Amino acid sequence: MAEFETISLDVADGVATLTLLRPDRRNAIDMTMRAELRVAVARLVNESAIRACVVTGSGGSFCAGGDITSMRDREPGIEDARERMRQTGETVLAFLTLEKPLIAAVDGAAYGAGFGLALAADFVLATPRARFCASFGRIGLVPDFALHHSLPRRVGLARARELILTAREVDAGEALSLGIAYRVVEAGDLASEAGALAARFVEASPTAIALSKNLLNQTFGLDLRQVVEAETMAQAACLDTAYHRDAAQRFLEGAPPRFRWPAEA
Template identity: 50%
Template sequence: MTDFVLRERHGATFVITINRPERRNAFDLEVRQGLAEAIFEARDDDDIKAVVITGAKGVFCAGGDLKSLSESKRPIYKDRDRIRRLHSWFHELVNLEKPVIAAVDGPAFGAGFNLALACDFIMGTPTARFCAVFGRIGLVPDLGGFFLLPRIVGLQRAKELVFTAREVEAQEAASMGILYRIVPAEDLLQEALALAARFHNASTQALGMSKNILNRSFNLDQNTLAELESHAQALALHTDYHDTAVARFLDKQPLEFVWGRPPLNGDQE
């Protein structure tokens, strides 16, 4: 475990904080290692129902650490391996079968932008800024940018953001569908935690399978999606969660998960 990535429990929500403000939470080796460890913990712990990813002291993540990159030139195949190894854990984040919320204050640039895009919802402050900055230094998007960005903003807008490497401020990011909600800076973490807590009483199995299939939906034809749907629904029909929910419904008891209504157990952490 590294102090550059902090982990904290808030009820059933797991908060991951990039904590290297002296380097603007740059995506360096220690941060990558800490994020990998945290993502695997979130994946493997059944008590974790939702995840929040944020950055310390007014910065989400300013992207790659250019100083360390310039000081450690490697053979070309080593650079290829370095990027490929990122996806051993980043794939787990993108497909984590639990709701994941990015809480963004300040810049989310380069790999930091793509880290936010890997989450299911991005909440940001009015000073949140996003940039596919790679083109400014003659690089191409990494950390899943080619996969994630067009799915959020569409192909033409993704090309514009990559080709120009321009900054997108909060209001424009919301209009593009990047930001789910803009909240005051002082309320950011609490708003993200409140959103996460609303999933605590949901079926993690149903949400997880839905997320898995939705993530594939752009790449598959209708018949293949219908097959995935049938398998997922068969599994969901045999979960304890479904049995309990049906019994509550038939007994005219309130369901545990109804959006917009406070959780029955009062879990607001």
């Protein structure tokens, strides 16, 4: 297993847990963490034994965004900035297009890039003290980490416009009502609840999950005919999997399915 300085990546029983480990900086993303996240997400993408993933923070925070100190110490010039942001863009694209269920377990601040990282997940579990903020405008920046893509898809364009332009904070209750958070859980239960949610997907069809996630990522850019055609091809692929044949046989025999929601105890 790769050794990291600013994150940890643990895999057990098909579930990977990625933890940000800069609690003294509220897990703000510096250049080292940016590089390590690229390595970690590549592992999430490429290891078939990983069937679901959790991303979380340490020390009572999720992620406070980009580390302002590392931004201040960077080399000046648009060329350097564009190269750094290109690498960041590749990382968040890998998170957003991950073909496996991704759960963000958010305690405390999810600001700036941390907000974007949370919204790269399929499900966001938040504690009552979780706070979300597209804080970029406070320091004269525009959102990155794909927030212009993910936030409107969660809350609608008008609300996303308001949250981005005002850079105001959203608490856990409002996040739940807006659809940013899937569920609010107590801080002491966050890790176990996130792990249990991820574990529910271990017995799901990886092909069906991957193709559905891909279709959902494209759906606002496709017209009706294109959606139907994409579904047709995806369904044909699923019908040809051993997973589907086994699931169909279980159904015909009256046996319990491998995957159902909610998962049985």
